[in-house]
Amino acid sequence: MSTAHGDAETPIVAEGLVKRFGSFTAVDNVSFRIARGEVVGFLGPNGAGKSTTIRMLCGLLRPSAGRAIVAGIDVARDPERVRQNIGYMSQKFSLYGDLTVVENLRFFGGIYRVPRALLAERIRFAVEMAGLSGRENALVTTLAGGWKQRLALGCAILHRPPILFLDEPTSGVDPESRRRFWELIHTMAGDGVSVLVSTHYMDEAEYCYRVALIDRGRLIALASPAVLKERELGGELLLVECASIGAVMAALHDAPGVRDAAVFGNAVHLLVDDGARALATLPAFLAGCGLKIDRIELMKPTLEDIFVHMVGAQQQGDGARP
């Protein structure tokens, strides 16, 4: 049975976490639970409060209110025991640049007291996983971004923690490295490791079992990507390509059956109640406004659509408040 305090099946529990820095509220009443072997993506723009939440879960920051329970332990009460059970990758690269690949791994092996009998094998695995075979004795500062990040992951999992906190582990990493990175994370999740990973790459969130959308400190949605797309949008999505985006946007806001419109690059994504009807009526409506469109079609929503839509809804809600 799962309790409010978390257990083996829900190793990460956030209960009403709040973090204030002076008058600024970085994290505002965030609650969620992450199950064993689950990969949860933390999605949101820079400064949304992702790092601050992760740091509270690791015991690096003291929550202003609320509780963090990790591996069944209250982080505020016994942070050291929590730290035995977690692996952490901070947003900023934080291995020792003036140490070699192997020296860094040995250092963390010592810090986490990885049994000596296992250490050599684990280091070999980490080196291979990071694609650094043959460069074991290179100074870390000489490595390119993707290798550095994978080595950082290697260090974070050297002690085989059941819980991983990864704060933007793939920022500044090339696409191929990012793909390998996610494969690794899925392998570990398959072994029962719970992973909370933050990112601002919307496409990466598709790799997660569930996605937590966070905006200006508040958790605005938490569900699987598929559910989010279906449920949160509450309609169908149309892609409209045209020359005069500004005018089309203005006109569409008054169009019948249109719930939301957002600009994505050189196109407009349109949220409508009924896709088929909108396809039939909108071109004529726009033509009536004297606007010509190049293309209009039904499209599959991405998480970015969801995010933009939800943030817009939140902001309207804020505006309505006194």
Added chain:
Amino acid sequence: MRIRRLKAIAVKEVLQVWRDPRSLAFALLMPFMQMILLGYGVSLDLKHLPVCMFDRDASQTSRALLKHFQASQYFAIVGGFDNYRDLTKALDRGDCRLAIVVPHDFSERLSDTGASSIQAIVDATDDNTANIAIGYAQAVIGGFSSEVQLERAGSEGLPTTAAPPATAQSRVWFNETLESRNFIIPGVVALIMALVGAQLTSLTISREWERGTMELLISTPVTPMEMMLGKLIPYFAIGLLDAGFCLAFAVFWFQVPFRGSLLTLFFTTSLFLVVVLGIGYLISTTIRSQLGASQIAILVTMLPTTMLSGFTFPIDQMPAAVRAVTYLVFSRYYVTILKSVFLKGSGLLDLMAPTLGMVLYATVVAALAARAFRKRLD
């Protein structure tokens, strides 16, 4: 506390120092340069003070007196004048620090009355030097007077041995040659160790903050105690190496007599290292930039050690309030110990008070340092 974690930190620290040419040079070359610089630069002895003469008497007797000045190693006659104006100018320009004026009736009065006086004008912009110069000048004149007395006694047929009825036979102990270097060099050693020791550890925590490695480090189960010991042990070894070097340099290069036991020296030096390394670490935990930490480390070690440790200014002669403050200066204990071990050959029993002072200091600093490090970002 886990030895395994402590060892991991220590090994990492050694590798980092080893790969950082700046801190390596600082740890190993700085003591050498400072020993040379301070060992030669700081001397309170007065030698070859420039002196100008205005001999208005120009007699055989007055010339004999001036010869006495010339023969003394404390003075060097750099010029002679025949008027006050030029003499004053020479003093103003700083060509000489002392001017001796022999009055025109010097030899006359000496032979008539048996007593005469000369004028000494001293540049007292540096009052310490001026006092010493006057003292030496009086000694030179005193030597000349007794010679004159002896001569006169001889010429009057009195037994020459009876001339000076009583003299003080002073015997100097511990620093027989009265070389100020002999008591300054041990102080220099203390100064260098305080400076280098605190400087080395002042960077160790702030470096982790500055490079961003601290965030990861505090997310691990490492304890503040493991962190402190792991970081201090390598620097303790470097500090001992530096201390050994400085002390050997003092004995073999500067020829400072060493009369104590090596064991006493080793024990007290280790204690002092604990204090200075701990102070550096304490600074490092509170100041998150390397530059800031190192500046503070210089400030808290150099200033009190130079001014208030008894290294240059004798503590006994300080006003009572200042003397009370010196008990807070960690290096005063070590300076006292070093001077005594070197020059008097004192053992631990003789040095009980300053040693206990250091033990107390080391305990307080270590306790503060162990508690100062918080595994938090806020």
